[in-house]
Amino acid sequence: MQEVQFEDALDYAKAQDVSDPLAHFRPQFHFPKQADGSPIIYLCGNSLGLQPRLAQQLMQDEMDVWKELAVEGHFKAERPWMTYHEEFSRQLSPIVGALPKEITVMNTLSVNLHLMMVSFYRPTKSRYKIVIEGGAFPSDKYAVDSQLRFHGIDPQDGLIQLRPRMGEDHLRTEDILQALEREKDSIALVMLSGINYYTGQCFDMKSITKKGHEIGAMVGFDLAHAAGNVRLQLHDWGMDFAVWCHYKYLNSGPGCIAGAFVHERHLNRKDLPRFEGWWGHHKESRFKMPATFEPAPNADAWQISNAPILAMVPMRASLALFNEAGMDRLLAKSKKLTAYLEFLLNQLPTDRIRILTPKDPKDRGAQLSIQVKGADRSLFDDLVKNGVIGDWREPDVIRISPAPIYNSFEDVYRMVQILKKCLQL
Incomplete structure (x- = not known):
């Protein structure tokens, strides 16, 4: 700058x-108000973004659809519930730098992280370790610890936590890359934050992804503090997956529905394990109720349940503003x-x-x-x-x-x- x-x-x-x-x-x-009616100085977008004024009206609109159409709202509403989530993939595309087909909106962040690790953490006897940054957000640490234990691996052995040099606050990119090289034959998954929640450090995701793939590992990122906050080019950087929430910089409401990215090279793969549910089924045949799962040809294949419409409504207000601003x-x-x-x-x-x-x-x-x-x-x-x-x-x-x-x-x-x-x- x-x-x-x-x-x-x-x-x-x-x-x-x-x-x-x-x-x-x-x-x-x-903006929240002080006792005298003046606006609070609100500088907490890293934790919970403010409510867009349009959100309340949009919520009332969907309540009216529910009241007036009931189940027919899935197909006959102005914005049918059946395809309600699809617009978000297009709106998020320029925000996270991914193809719309690589993006899906579902669940909450830590749930999505677990679902991604089902597919992309596939430990073997020799290659089983997970790399995170020391001081990662606790939920990430809990998630990877539990994944290791689920596969019968002691986190004391299977988890590599990267820490800054003595007397420094941040991880140096060269130190991250050297650590990956040092443990290259044992690492199955590199799973860092895009931005560390505590220090605010933004990692060099492009270089880390490149190195992770060079050593034969899968690479994913938790973008909770990065989505809507910094420049992201998820498709071009080539990471295998990413997850994020929308309630921080993207202002979509407390506990709002989260997002996930799966690189297009993994779409339509038959050999990739995945927890499956009916909303991940190809939408053209979903309601024919086939006995065998046929995955959607995009990241929606990782969806399990139908979209929680009322939880998604505030996203329409926020993402419209984000895309207008650019x-x-x-x-x-x-x-x-x-x-x-x-x-x-x-x-x-x-x-x-x-x-x-x-x-x-x-x-x-x-x-x-x-x-x-x-x-x-x-x-x-x-x-x-x-x-x-x-x-x-x-x-x-x-x-x-x-x-x-x-x-x-x-x-x-x-x-x-x-x-x-x-x-x-």
């Missing part, structure tokens, strides 16, 4: 918002907005603050993970009392994530001023 001359001033932040080409998206989201404009604003947050934090007259997240914009998304020396949760609680919602992670990290589709430069400026007040600087 070109060098920007930032200013530590409210007038500067307001001027940036006036010239922001995405500013008109902000009023299309609901990933190029969103990413350009995100880089500038996050850099402005970093600039303001560095202006604070204290040596107590340390930013864990990488400085290079290519190695991060919208999140900055902030450590404050000598602070505990009470600092975070003070921020909340003063109208700022971020995210607290034990033992001492505050995650602040300005989402470009609805956050402003003024949000970022005021948040840092409130932090300064809470720290009595």
Whole structure:
């Protein structure tokens, strides 16, 4: 990104918002209110995105379809429930950089991770290890541990956890690649996060995928903190699978339906094991109720149950806004907005603050993970009392994530001023 001359001033932040080409998206989201009715400074897109204003009306529309058509809603609704999920694959295509046929929307993230490992973790006597980053989101660690145990493998033996060098916060790409080379004959699956939830580090997914395949392993990624946040090119990078949720940067509601990617080279493979259910059956013959499963010719083959329509409705509102904004404009604003947050934090007259997240914009998304020396949760609680919602992670990290589709430069400026007040600087 070109060098920007930032200013530590409210007038500067307001001027940036006036010239922001995405500013008109902000009023299309609901912001929580403070006791006095003013909007909360909401900087928690890394945990739960805000509700699009259109979501409630779309939900009411589907409730009306249910009321008026009942079961006929599957076929006679304006947006038939039978094919409701298919539009999401097309809408997500430019967001995750994949062919629509490689994308399906189903279940929740950890469920999808398990379903993907059924197909892509196939341990043998000599090649059975799984690689994750040390400090991965706990659900990923639980999932891979349980997969190892399911196959009769002790996680102490079968799990390789990659950790930064002594005194460093981030994994170096060269260290990841060297670790894969070192264990090349024993690794069955490389399964990292796209972005580490705690530090905010974005991994070099292209290089890791290439190396993983060179050593004969399958490669998958958990993109929970990456989808809708950083540039993704899943098809071109060639990973075998990926999973993600939509309730963070993609603003689709708490516990919302999740997504999965399966590279096209794995579609229509007869030799690939998979847990099967009727909604993964080829849709042209699904309702003929055949006794033998015929997989759909796309990633929908990994679906098991029919689509939970009411859980999917908010995605229509959010993805329509995302596609109208476009990933190029969103990413350009995100880089500038996050850099402005970093600039303001560095202006604070204290040596107590340390930013864990990488400085290079290519190695991060919208999140900055902030450590404050000598602070505990009470600092975070003070921020909340003063109208700022971020995210607290034990033992001492505050995650602040300005989402470009609805956050402003003024949000970022005021948040840092409130932090300064809470720290009595």
